[in-house]
Structures are given as C-alpha cells and as structure tokens.
Amino acid sequence: MTGTAAAAPKLTMRDRHRLLTRDHILTAGLAAFAERGYVAVTVDDIARRAGIGRATFYLHFDGKAAVLRELRNTAMAVWSQQDAPRGGPSGRPSIRAFFEKVVDFYTSAPQLYTALHQARAADPEFAAAHRATMEADVGEWIEVGAMPGATEAQIRLSVAMMYTMVDAFMHLWLIDGWPLDREAAIEAMTDALHATMR
Incomplete structure (x- = not known):
C-alpha cells in the first residue's frame, strides 16, 4: 500500500x-x-x-x-454525534457544551432560526419533517447509549425538553428581543435537561 x-x-x-x-x-x-x-x-x-x-x-x-431544509442541514453539517448531550452523572459538561454550541449557532444566524420557526408553525409538511428529526434523535440516543439505563419514554422526554427549551429561549432572544443573559440561560437549560437525563 x-x-x-x-x-x-x-x-x-x-x-x-x-x-x-x-x-x-x-x-x-x-x-x-x-x-x-x-x-x-x-x-x-x-x-x-x-x-x-x-x-x-x-x-x-x-x-x-x-x-x-437544505439551509438547515448545510449549516448543521459540521455537527457530529460527539456534539450530542450525554446523560448519566458525568454528562453535565456535554449537555452544557451542546447548549453553548446551539445558542452560538442560532445567535450567529438569527434569520435562519426565524425562518425555521415560522416554517414549523405555518407549513404542516415542514412541521412533520421537524418531528421526524426529533424521532431520529430518539433513535440515535438509544443506539449510542446517550442515557445509560433510560427507557425510550425517558429518552423521548429528554429530546422533547431539549428541543422545547432551545426553541423557547431562541424565540425570546431572536424574535421577541427579550434580553436574557447568555450564561444564565445556558446554565438553566443545562440544569433542566441534566435532571431528565440522569
């Protein structure tokens, strides 16, 4: 060779x-x-x-x-399985790193977040594709053992919490213009998700 x-x-x-x-x-x-x-x-x-x-x-x-969809997929192509949050007692740093990356991603491309949010609300096909992405995350978390010992229902709850928190915080920041402290928001999301992933 x-x-x-x-x-x-x-x-x-x-x-x-x-x-x-x-x-x-x-x-x-x-x-x-x-x-x-x-x-x-x-x-x-x-x-x-x-x-x-x-x-x-x-x-x-x-x-x-x-x-x-292509704009979202292209922008997120740099993410890997290693970027996904991990559960268990020592998983908090990976959860925090995940939320830091998500917050930085959307605050650097607010127009993409706004369009994605509007599309999910107004376009049933786009909303269905978003739910399919969430389902894929549930399957991936099961496959890679992101939450050791967790049931599928627990993993599904954690994925739902993760998406809901990101959407709510990004909406407040980027659409409503509500001032929030970045570090405090990341800590709050980390604590909440970590509690469901133990």
Whole structure:
C-alpha cells in the first residue's frame, strides 16, 4: 500500500454550474426569508433573487420548504454525534457544551432560526419533517447509549425538553428581543435537561 489517497473525480463545467446555481438559490432563499419571512416568500421570489427561472429552481428543489431544509442541514453539517448531550452523572459538561454550541449557532444566524420557526408553525409538511428529526434523535440516543439505563419514554422526554427549551429561549432572544443573559440561560437549560437525563 502506497499510502496515497485516491484522487477525487474532477467536476465537469456542468457540475460546477449546477453547484453554483444551487448555492445561489440557497443564498437567495435565506435573504428572502430574512427580509419577508417564510410565509410570505414564494418560489418566484427566490428564483428572481437567484437570477434564474422557475423551471431552473425546480431542477434543484421541489419548493421553498426544501430550500429551508437544505439551509438547515448545510449549516448543521459540521455537527457530529460527539456534539450530542450525554446523560448519566458525568454528562453535565456535554449537555452544557451542546447548549453553548446551539445558542452560538442560532445567535450567529438569527434569520435562519426565524425562518425555521415560522416554517414549523405555518407549513404542516415542514412541521412533520421537524418531528421526524426529533424521532431520529430518539433513535440515535438509544443506539449510542446517550442515557445509560433510560427507557425510550425517558429518552423521548429528554429530546422533547431539549428541543422545547432551545426553541423557547431562541424565540425570546431572536424574535421577541427579550434580553436574557447568555450564561444564565445556558446554565438553566443545562440544569433542566441534566435532571431528565440522569
């Protein structure tokens, strides 16, 4: 074995153009959601901002919800299983680190949080996808033993608490503009979730 990695296949000009167009759509979508809100934005708004036609938009996405899902997934792609909170007596530091990362993520991209929140409230399909993500988290926590000795019902409660607290605090900060101390909020969420994950 020589130790050299296999060379990645070169992208064709067409592939690069397709990726660039997709990136323009995502950028346009985020700008449109930030300016007008998820509910008011149409596919035509996003396509116009991206400088493409409606047909080209639909070559890449099946609607504005798909654009928002891709924005969320792309932004969160840097997260790994190691970032997930862990239960048990020594799990508190991992829970705190998780909430720190979540708070920093959403406060650095408030327009993404706002659009996600609006989409869950107004779009049944998007809300169902959000619940599917929560269900996937329950399954993942069971698989990796995030809460040693916990039942599925206990894990489900902890996942629900985690999502609810993040949503409530982010809504207060980013939508209502209610001043909260970052450290105190992270400590409160950590204490509450840690209590359910013991």
